Amino acid sequence: MARIKDQSVRDVIAAADIVEVVGQRTALRRSSGTRYMGRCPFHDERSPSFSVNSDLGLYHCFGCGKGGDVVTFVRETEGLDFVAAIEWLAERFRVPLECEESSPLADEARRRRERLYAVLDQAAIFFERHLWEGPAGEQVRAYLAGRGIREEAARAFRLGLSPGEGLARKAREKGFTAQELRAAGLTNQRGNDYFPPRLMFPLADARGRVIGFQARKLRDDDPLRGKYVNSPEGELFKKSAVLYGLHLARPAIAKQDRAVVVEGNTDVIALHQTGFEPVVASMGTALTEAHLRELARLTRRLFLCFDADAAGEDATLRGMELAAGQGFDIRVVTLAPGQDPADAPDGFEARLGDAESYLHYRVRLEIERASDRQEAFVRAREILARAEDSPERQDALRLLADRLDLPRETLSGIAPARGRGGGPRELSQPRKLLDAGERLERDALAAVMAHGELVDGLAELSADHFDVELHRRMRFLLVERIDSTDADLVALRAELDARADREGITRRTGAELLLRLRERKLRRDLQAEEDLARTTELQAHLAKVRQALTELA
Known part of the structure; x- marks a missing residue:
């Protein structure tokens, strides 16, 4: 595949209007100058905490911590890689792309x-x-x-x-x-x-x-x-790679962290028009590797909604097992024979509340399929032995015990699989709280971003003045006045911009923060220094910094 030229990437980013792109996902209101605020499109919130800077083309959410530039936003909301996101924006804003020489x-x-x-x-x-x-x-x-x-x-x-x-x-x-x-x-x-x-x-x-x-x-x-x-x-x-309606369902799947897979196209449309949007159709096929690759970019929580006959077919079960093996959290909604999701779309959300976990569903199905009690136990044991210990597994064990009237010691002999990694992602990860030192570094960098005249002061500080490696990298970019497409740096840049605005960091405050970094470094050096002459020199430098801080106060 031909590589897009760097200049074309820069042209696309420069031409893309982040307010227009973000505005398709959430309503934005101008708060001041080039700053806009709105409710975060990545998580549910009542009070707007999502900040967009139209001048710098950056966004940051103070609630969930997501942030970046317009390319990051398209990647997150559309589930695309970097190249596809650039192509998406180029098509949207009519920017011609030039590629490096190819065959x-x-x-x-x-x-x-x-x-x-x-x-x-x-x-x-x-x-x-x-x-x-x-x-x-x-x-x-x-x-x-x-x-x-x-x-x-x-x-x-x-x-x-x-x-x-x-x-x-x-x-x-x-x-x-x-x-x-x-x-x-x-x-x-x-x-x-x-x-x-x-x-x-x-x-x-x-x-x-x-x-x-x-x-x-x-x-x-x-x-x-x-x-x-x-x-x-x-x-x-290629039919096995198509999920009907995925291009329209992507934003809702990403925001709600769940995808509902149904069988038919009309089911997708019927649910969509009731306002239920995170739904796609497998077009009558079982889940495939291609389907799961697309869905994994957006969520690991899948609700499978099929009629009773299709849900029990071997191909469908293999698709479920494939998804479970890749760490998806699978829930199964089984419909009555002849019934489709489109038959009662307004009550569909309630059906999801009654969905079975994959293990509970499989154990129940194997019990119902078996010709006798012994066969049911063997089938269920095979399913449970492949699963790691979890609340869902314990629930399936209780179902097996109740249906077959098994003693506790029999169940204890069904050992869970050892951890294999790749399990379901954490559904809710609290944002890391910054300690005082990390917050000092980040606020100082935010000040420099907001007040370019502070760059010279930042340049006088070395990378050793910063403990966090990402902050050291950002210091280098600010001093050298270089832009980067590195995702971590773009996200940090967006956070620094939003932080400076929210905290109202002034030029004077920024100068003080840079002095505080100097002071911290000098105090550490003094604690580690054993040479008397060098100690005296460091103390003199520290006194000057403290004097400068007093004058700023």
Whole structure:
């Protein structure tokens, strides 16, 4: 993959309006000058503690501690890596990207993919127009209304109608080739439209780019056999990697630290339009490695909501076990036969409250599947022996004991697995409280950020005046007037900026803080010094610093 030039990265960051980007996730109110405040989009809070500096392009939350620049924000909210976040911002703010020299083959592949994305987006627009503007769309719009899908939600998910013909001709008129249409899965071998008249669900990648379609049958004389038919698998579309609705659910998944996986596209839409947003569909497939990679960027808490038959299928169970093995906290919501989440979307949150832990669900299922008491015990023991000790495991053990009427000594023989690491992440980690020395260093750096004229005073201090390595690195950047894309330094820079504003750190206060760092270093040196002459010299320096502090007071 070609590397984006550093200058292009700088151009994107300079062009990106952080207030506009953050404003899509939470309402911001100007507090003063270039400073905005709002409720944090990363955690629930009543009082706004989320600070944005539009001039420096930085944000920081005093509640949860998250902070950084506009690239960090996009990475956090969209679940993207650095390169993808730069591409996302470049597309949003129309900044052309230049890449380092790459091979002709790599350039050709990149251009081909861009053309495929473009033709698929044009196809989505074509289908949308036929649904909302064409005469044939009236009946389909009535069908959607009958399913409880409102126009606003249908438009948000870009639902459309394939007329069965005309797409290939329109695309060729726009300059797309027959080869491109075939590679995008929009035409068949004869060059005709691939999809007959059907309700179209665009399938998008993590960035919201259309990569294919799922088409629902509308008529009995439909030439395609399946009720739902997907685009042919190709360079962009691979069914096992797609989670329907993920591009719209990402912000809610990240903020609520949970994702709900359902089976069908209409379930996602029905729940979304009730205001329940952290939901995606696996499109009838079990959880795969690709699904889990996408979800792991946002959360480790998964609620799986399938009908009774699907939840017990071996493929679904293997997907659950795969997720549990990767440290996901799995909860299972089993629906009655023939029932979908869309049947009662308004009460869906209550269903999640009754969800079973993965271990409880698996043990219950194995007991119900077994032909006798002995087989049930063996099956359940195999599941429990692979699990580490946890409250969920203890709950599953109690279920096994109650169902099979087992004595306590029998259960004690089912030893838990040893810790393997990679377990569920801590769901709530309190922010580290700064000690006095660390706070002194951070406040001094915040003062220098807020008052550039203090840089010379900071330059007179060495790295040894700072105990925290990250602070030493920040001192170097401030003295040398260098920007960095290092995530830790960007986050610290954002915190220092917000801290200086909230604490009202003045230039005079900053000068005092720098003197305090000098004083601390001199006192430490005196304690360690054994040479009399050197001790006398240090005491003289300390007296001067204390005099300067007195004059500032």
